[in-house]
Amino acid sequence: MNSNQIFFKKSRILPADQFFRNVLYDKKFGYYASQMPFGKNGDFITAPKISNIFSEIIAIWIVASWETFGKPKNFNIVELGPGDGSLASILLKSFKKFPEFNSIKNLFLLEKSNFLRKVQKKKLNKDVKWINNFDEIKKGPVIFFGNEFFDAIPIKQFKKIKNNFFEKSYVLDKDKKIREIFVKASQMSVKIIKSYKSLKNLKFIEFPQFGLQELKKINKKILKLGGCILMVDYGYVKPSNQNTLQSVMKHKRNNLLHNLGKADITAHVNFALLGEFFKKDGLNVKNVITQKQFLAKMGILERAQVISKTMKFREQSDLYLRLNRLLGPKYMGDLFKVILAYKFNKNNFAGFK
Numbered sequence: 001m002n003s004n005q006i007f008f009k010k011s012r013i014l015p016a017d018q019f020f021r022n023v024l025y026d027k028k029f030g031y032y033a034s035q036m037p038f039g040k041n042g043d044f045i046t047a048p049k050i051s052n053i054f055s056e057i058i059a060i061w062i063v064a065s066w067e068t069f070g071k072p073k074n075f076n077i078v079e080l081g082p083g084d085g086s087l088a089s090i091l092l093k094s095f096k097k098f099p100e101f102n103s104i105k106n107l108f109l110l111e112k113s114n115f116l117r118k119v120q121k122k123k124l125n126k127d128v129k130w131i132n133n134f135d136e137i138k139k140g141p142v143i144f145f146g147n148e149f150f151d152a153i154p155i156k157q158f159k160k161i162k163n164n165f166f167e168k169s170y171v172l173d174k175d176k177k178i179r180e181i182f183v184k185a186s187q188m189s190v191k192i193i194k195s196y197k198s199l200k201n202l203k204f205i206e207f208p209q210f211g212l213q214e215l216k217k218i219n220k221k222i223l224k225l226g227g228c229i230l231m232v233d234y235g236y237v238k239p240s241n242q243n244t245l246q247s248v249m250k251h252k253r254n255n256l257l258h259n260l261g262k263a264d265i266t267a268h269v270n271f272a273l274l275g276e277f278f279k280k281d282g283l284n285v286k287n288v289i290t291q292k293q294f295l296a297k298m299g300i301l302e303r304a305q306v307i308s309k310t311m312k313f314r315e316q317s318d319l320y321l322r323l324n325r326l327l328g329p330k331y332m333g334d335l336f337k338v339i340l341a342y343k344f345n346k347n348n349f350a351g352f353k
């Protein structure tokens with residue numbers, strides 16, 4: 001079989017989100033099925049791999065939020081898309097410094113890729129549980145947390161010409177080449193797009209249908225048991241007709257249709273749309289802030305000062321270089337955003353006060 005055929009499965013034409021979902025998550029040939037995407041030898045680097053201090057701050061945020069929730073005796077944390085398990089391993093280490101919290105917390109991991117699940121299982125001890133859905137979480141509030149989770153879920157793309165919507169799709173030609181085309185959008189898609197204020201007046205629309213389906217299940221759980229969802233990702237609050245689908249391989253831009261299954265494919269997250277979505281479902285939403293604002297409010301610089309006291313000069317400069325990557329406006333500081341949606345009768349969450 002030609003490698004292009006693999007990702008079409010039995011279809012000849014697929015909407016962009018379905019096509020790229022096959023490319024990323026096909027159980028045998030998908031990007032996430034067999035290779036390590038993260039780090040120097042991979043294709044891209046994420047905040048937990050830049051510095052442990054990022055994950056420590058998330059751990060402190062989780063413990064502080066548990067306090068906001070009134071220190072409940074049953075308390076659950078779900079990490080969404082834990083990657084190679086780096087963040088979860090620092091969470092477990094950091095929680096030990098808070099024995100009261102540590103003894104009652106339940107940490108769950110939701111991971112789609114079987115390959116990455118295996119990587120996580122090697123790294124993490126028995127203090128975590130892998131789940132496929134949230135059925136077994138029955139008691140106590142839940143904190144859902146995801147770093148670069150949403151950008152990894154393929155999106156739909158549409159263009160609007162006069163008042164007609166057309167959806168980007170991919171066709172497998174007779175000579176097995178892949179071609180991009182736009183087909184008339186379904187009435188259902190048009191209705192959904194029109195229901196979002198944050199998509200109004202756009203000529204090029206990105207819509208994360210699969211991602212929102214995942215969030216719907218999370219919202220339901222939060223509405224039932226109480227809790228919140230904190231998501232950190234790169235994206236924007238003002239959509240601007242931009243096509244943000246991108247492919248990256250070995251830390252360099254790659255043509256979207258080249259190296260299928262060997263390169264990562266992501267899209268920027270529309271945070272205004274996420275906020276609208278959470279509100280429609282009945283959750284409260286804090287104003288979206290940048291990663292720099294969140295980490296600074298959570299005291300990352302103070303923490304760096306404390307730990308750097310016992311470091312040698314070279315280690316100190318390495319730490320501050322890494323901090324600059326997390327906070328600097330040229331790097332992740334401004335491009336990355338943080339959104340918090342919650343269901344609780346108080347709203348004094350750390351980092352957002």
Ligand SMILES: C[S@@+](CC[C@H](N)C(=O)[O-])C[C@H]1O[C@@H](n2cnc3c(N)ncnc32)[C@H](O)[C@@H]1O
Binds near residue numbers: 046048049116
């Ligand atoms: C870009 S990686 C981020 C990994 C990690 N959070 C980090 O910051 O290094 C995206 C992660 O989300 C997972 N993922 C994507 N879609 C998912 C879904 N629907 N359910 C669970 N995990 C998913 C991927 O397999 C991968 O672990």
